[in-house]
Amino acid sequence: MALVIYNSLSRQKEVFTPIQPGRVHMYVCGPTVYHDAHLGHAKTYINFDTVVRYLRYRGYRVLYVQNITDVGHMLDSGEDRILKGSQREQMQPMQLTEYYTRRYLEDMDRLNVLRPDIQPRASGHITEMISWIQRLIEAGYAYEVNGSVYFSVAKDEDYGKLSGRQLEDSLSGTRVDVLDEKRDPADFALWKNAAPEHILHWPSPWGEGFPGWHIECTVMSTKYLGQPFDIHGGGVENKFPHHESEISQAESASGVPFANYWMHNGMLFIRGEEMHKSLGNFITLKQAFERWDPMMLRFFMLLSHYRGPIDFTEESIGAATRGLERLTNLWYSLIQRLPSAPEGEVDPEIAKLVETTTASVIASMDDDFNTPGAIAALFDMTREMNAIMADRDPSAGSLELVRTFMAGFMEDAIGLQLPSEDSGAGADKAGALVELLLETRRELRSAKQWALADEIRDKLTALGIELRDSPDGTTWKYV
């Protein structure tokens, strides 16, 4: 059984073979930090976080690098987004990028996205970018015009191998305004001459300027991961021109392959439309967290395969909420039963169940990180485990087997944080008060004072505390 990854370069699934056995060097394009992260960022970084987590779960040592883009890149309008943002927020450019970098990391933390091992900033790698550009010029792949440097696409026979595009293809019908200083309209900027009013600029052999967009990823990935490295990830929307250009720059300068496996994840839509400020459907994560639990959002993202698109609608998110509850209900049942569970042998049926579920989730995840398949196996296990617990009182060892599996797979491998084990068990003062009320209610119930007992339950429910009566007593949890 081997891990298989869909490689965008070959357009097929391939058995994953890392360059160094047992180690994975992986890079994912990071955000441009000029405003708050949105739901689209959540999908992308949850998708790749899950890849990293699963690889580690499978025993690989992963070195994960993700950049922060904090240098100004020019928009078509001639404006620079970071510059624009700093005017909007009345901040210095580097203050602005620092501010949004921190907010981005906060959001990712809440989504249980592990921080990359190295998070290099573009502004800290200008020197390396300049050297790389010089190498390209020396090798004849780039040329300077008026203080700007362009990559000559025609010089690279392989240009287009990732996106499957021929050079001529993109010429007609494109809305790109062709800069006449380029030799070929398809050429892209490695370095741009900065106009005097442009605040973000650095000295270079070609005068004051700032780097082109693609070069930073080429430079920072290879600096920390070597060349070639194993996996390069990013959103499909960046396949062309960004990733295509990264490859071209990297391989032209050195003659060495850039990255062995390219992974692209699908986009997120809001009610069928791409998120756009102009469409008024732009949802930042800060806004989303006010309405939806971050773990639920993560679960929602994992319910679809990473390569496919996701349509974010009220209905689909609601269905995901109740699905996750089903899983966490099992978790609650386990931790509430454990303290009073009988000693004894491990229940053979439960041992078998954990074994087949483990095999099943690994088989799914090994097949190009099929999280929906793995989650389906978790639901299967949940149903069977609930049935077993309704039928008999399994030993503590049996319950612990399931608990350990859930913690290991759900929390570590796919990053779904389960409720902490003391919630609902009365570890805090509020919990002790709830226990007190439950004691009173128990007495009311044994006296068949239903009206009063139900009133306590209803009022607790209104406070976000859900009761559940069973023959063995009443359990409760925060919802």
Added chain:
RNA sequence: GGCGACGUAGCCAAGUGGACAAGGCAGGGGUCUGCAAAACCCCGAUCGUCGGUUCAAUUCCGACCGUCGCCUCCA
């Protein structure tokens, strides 16, 4: 115009050249319970359309229809 992806039950969503096409949500019927909640059991699909390859296709190939992305420094 070029390149690419996708179309599976009311909704979401896996998957396979052949013996019953996962799973979740919603819905219906039951069991349990003082009631509720949770849980368990039962109920649902000629896999976009039309051709082709094959003993056999939802799965492979082609055409068409539809939706979407990229070619605009959007994750």
